[in-house]
Amino acid sequence: MTTDIRPVGDDDFFGWLPLFEGYCRFYGHDLDDAKALIVWNWIRDEQHPLDALVAVDDEGTPVGLAHFRPEPDTLTATTGLHLDDLWVAPDHRATGVGRALIESVHARAGQLGGGVSWITAEDNEQAQRLYDALARRTSWVTYEMDA
Template sequence: MNYEIRSAGDDDFFGWLPLFEAYCRFYETELDDAKALIVWNWIRDESEPLQAALAVDEEGRPVGLAHYRAVPNSLTATRGMYLDDLYVDESARGSGIGRSLIEFVHARAAEIGQGGVSWITADDNAPAQQVYDQLAKRTSWVTYEMDA
């Protein structure tokens, strides 16, 4: 499969939306219109840190997405990227798109400083972890979440 990785543009909403819906479904999170528009507006608003990259096939159809944002690392006094969301359409999996999206984000991290890219995934997401283990070091950090 031939594809291009690029930053999401103003006209990409209707291509991005089905991917984001599928991503939310995968993580058993409901996505309504209001939430989708909020996230899209964050992506398109230059004053917000969230950015998006899309993998687009030869017909111009988005088949993968990555949401990421610049983050400071106080321990190293550098900036890097945090990969919030990564999703590849089921029909395009196994073609290297996930890896390419992560590498795209890694290149953006190099543009802003010496920091790298970090992310988390579900403990039971074994197929994704096979790719991640080839690209990055699994850490020993434990993640905590506090409800609102």
């Protein structure tokens, strides 16, 4: 089985949707139609910073997604990418799909002159095994303020 990584296209909505729903469910968020359409429109809007890649199987079915956006780094005066969301369908995990998605985002960041950063849940140990193999774990502490 081979997997190709490519930008999300207009015809990918119904393949992307169950992947994004799985991602939302994993992190304890409900995905309704309105939220799905907002995020999809962000991805498809060339004026919005959010971008996306999908991993597709031999039949062209999306089996993984990566959502990312430009992130200026004032300390290095470069622009890299922030990987917001990474999700691989459960039956395609441990096959290299997640790695290929991250490496593709990293290649795009290199074109901008920067790197890639992301966060994950502390208990997401399966993903962290991959992340530890690809990137440097930082000591930064994340804070959030609700709207």
